[in-house]
Amino acid sequence: MSAAAGLLGTPAIVRAQSAAWPTRGSVRLVAQFPPGGLVDTIARLMAPSLSQALGQTVLVENRAGAGGVIGTDYVAKAPADGYTLLVSHASVHVFSTATLPSLPFDPVGDFTHMGLLVEAPNVLLVKADSPYRTLQQYVTAAKSRPVRYGSSGIGSAPHLLGAMLTGEADAPNLDHVPYRGSAPALQDLMAGQIESMIDPVTTNVAMLKDGTLRCLGISTAQRLPALPDIPTFAELGYPRLTSAQWLGLSGPKNLPQPIVDRLSALIPQILARPELAVRFEDLQTKPPAQPVMGTAFTDRIKAEISEWTAVARRYNITAA
Structure with a gap:
């Protein structure tokens, strides 16, 4: 076979191998x-x-x-x-x-x-016995005293979402506490070491449904049918906090x-x-x-x- 013929045949071989994938x-x-x-x-x-x-x-x-x-x-x-x-x-x-x-x-x-x-939308979570029953109560408190929120790490989506809430709510005492993942943040939330956390809803659905956690806001455009009592950040006055x-x-x-x-x-x-x-x-x-x-x-x-x-x-x- 000539070199030219060999070159012409190469694409056909690649196509045949790709078409047979995975073998x-x-x-x-x-x-x-x-x-x-x-x-x-x-x-x-x-x-x-x-x-x-x-x-x-x-x-x-x-x-x-x-x-x-x-x-x-x-x-x-x-x-x-x-x-x-x-x-x-x-x-x-x-x-x-x-x-x-x-x-x-x-x-x-x-x-x-x-x-x-x-x-996966993000949610702002507090314990069921938290004094903060609404997002307004939460941000009002953070205007005058430290209120800590945990996240899965510096630069994570929850961290950036929290920074946006801090700025848009003009709540300078909303303090970020980074963790090496969601699990240790949740552990500290339940132990009372932090007042809140921002996290994807995915791994928290069960605790929201059984009442262990309360959600103050969710980053969807509309409320979730499965969790209809959770208001969106948008309807609470923060339309830029709509992300997944x-x-x-x-x-x-x-x-x-x-x-x-x-x-x-x-x-x-x-x-x-x-x-x-x-x-x-x-x-x-x-x-x-x-x-x-x-x-x-x-x-x-x-x-x-x-x-x-x-x-x-x-x-x-x-x-x-």
Whole structure:
């Protein structure tokens, strides 16, 4: 075969290999946070359905550390062959980008972003016996005396949301207390070491429903049907506090188009499965009303990086 013929044949070989994907082993779905958290939970919900749809085992692999940066970087540098995928998270792709001086990857250019999976709104939580029964009581207190709120860390989405509330409510004594994750923050909240915390609703639904926790506000545009007594920040006078932490499906940059097309077609189908819809309802962490795929997903990431970088600069927040 001539060199020219060999060159002409290469794309055909690549297409054939991509079309046959996955055939040579398990697909790894990387969760960049520890077991038991939001990312791990969604990854383990998605994996069996992906396995069934692809006809190949999909294994969840936890690669935690550095606020999700380690696992995300691992996928950014993995071969673009479809066998290493990422449950991408706004915590890393948006909020770390907005607050860290540098990252070992480009959150847009080093990835193939295929589609948004679910969105998790944030909530402002207090204990059931807290003296603060409304957001107005809470911010009024923080105008004159220290009121502490915990978060999952400096530069996290809850931290930035709290900074926005501090500024917009003109409550200078609303003090941020960072933790190494939501679990220790919740532990201190229940022990009375802090007065409140801001956290995704996902892991707090049960305690809200049984009355252990009270929610003073939620970052959705409308109230959640499953938690109708929780007011939105928007209806309480803070419309800019409307945001959600999304999770998506991404891979390394230059993922072959046949693989991208196959996964992009599968995402809406899998998210619509009745058994997953029930679990998403339980967690109050749901797919978007309209699919956000491909370029639209990438554009959303770019827009949120710009938006939250501006917020971080306005309130002088850096995770370094």
